[in-house]
Amino acid sequence: RVAMGKQWQKIDFSDISLFSYPGAASGGREMVVVNLQQKYNSNNYNSEMQKRLYLVKADERWRVLYEGAR
Numbered sequence: 001r002v003a004m005g006k007q008w009q010k011i012d013f014s015d016i017s018l019f020s021y022p023g024a025a026s027g028g029r030e031m032v033v034v035n036l037q038q039k040y041n042s043n044n045y046n047s048e049m050q051k052r053l054y055l056v057k058a059d060e061r062w063r064v065l066y067e068g069a070r
Helices: none
Strands: 011-023 031-042 044-056 061-069
Touching: none
Parallel strands: none
Antiparallel strands: 011 031, 031 044, 044 061
8 A cells, every 4th residue: 555655666675684493493383583674765755774574484485474673
């Protein structure tokens, strides 16, 4: 919905780190924690922030469990 009001968007990621949890520590599911720096620019908004994502593998695909600032 937010992206529909944009004429253009550019998102850059840097300083990416990944930490993989063993299945025993995450309820038997594969899980990865990602820390990164995100630079977002569009025709009407710009920001730069540090983000953390928790990803879990479900049905052979990685899905975002949580995304937020770190």
